[in-house]
Amino acid sequence: MATKTTPNRQQTHLAVLIDADNAPAAIVEGLFEEIAKYGVASVKRIYGDWTQPQLGKWKQVLLDHSIQPIQQFAYTKGKNATDSALIIDAMDLLYTRRFDGFCLVSSDSDFTRLAARLREEGLMVYGFGESKTPDPFVRACDKFIYTEILRADPVTPAEPAETGQPQEPKAPAAKPKPQRVPLDFIAKVLDDIADDEEDWVQLGALGQNISKLRPAFDPRLYGFKKLSDLIKGHPKRFELQARGGSNSGGKDLYARNVRK
Structure with a gap:
């Protein structure tokens, strides 16, 4: 067979x-x-x-x-x-x-x-x-x-001084400080692409639209690992909701602006 x-x-x-x-x-x-x-x-x-x-x-x-x-x-x-x-x-x-x-x-x-x-x-x-x-x-x-x-600057030994005495090892380069999150920009994108009465937007669609408008947008620039973490980290501006996925059995994430 x-x-x-x-x-x-x-x-x-x-x-x-x-x-x-x-x-x-x-x-x-x-x-x-x-x-x-x-x-x-x-x-x-x-x-x-x-x-x-x-x-x-x-x-x-x-x-x-x-x-x-x-x-x-x-x-x-x-x-x-x-x-x-x-x-x-x-x-x-x-x-x-x-x-x-x-x-x-x-x-x-x-x-x-x-x-x-x-x-x-x-x-x-x-x-x-x-x-x-x-x-x-x-x-x-x-x-x-x-x-x-993306940088990974390991600590490396310094070159010996002219006296032959070893110097202190060079310290790794500091990671850049997180930038200020463009909350108003994200909120506007959510408003622009919301297509239901409840204003929920699938998180993947949100990320794609943000990248189209700002190719350099990256949650890591603002101190967050993922877009979902960034949204979750600003509960006064955004809401995050998990819904059952249709195929994989996992959860799909949706976001929207906090309703006033």
Whole structure:
């Protein structure tokens, strides 16, 4: 008797392109953990001039994460040829039609048009950059994650002083302080998309609409692990309700503004 097999759920394939000049190596663990939430990193490439000492920390983690380094020399002093190499590769990968989305890891606004072009082809674009990332690049992405919340800076031994005496180890970088929650913005989105008499909105739909309007919105920026925690943490503004799910047997979460 033949054994019935269950087909695997179709995976989302992503191309991860990293601008080594504008991304710290300290994010690498958190970066790929975050990317795994959205799909499979089928291609992982990082661009830079690997003859330069400032990329030394990236060299230490490339093998551990199977990231392919792409060498790009600076043709002219003071000009960055890395961006062009990354953009050309992105377009080559786009036309293979093998990917569902791209992860662009950089704080450089030069990739704004690339993000927009990829989205024109119907692909998801996830941006990763520091809080200094210019707003046009942030808004050109479907979703943008600030890398400060992904950093993992372990305590590392300091270099010995000239006297030969060891110095104190370097402390890890401090996590950014939580930002102020945009309560009025969330409340307006809830009002805009509420479609029943009771004004309840499914939490997943709320998150999707918030991301469309503000790609960089992330509950972790405000000190909350998930959107449900953020809503629950402001009982004077929002209500959260769990309802029985239709298929999985779990609970679906709904939110609404507190009625006055």
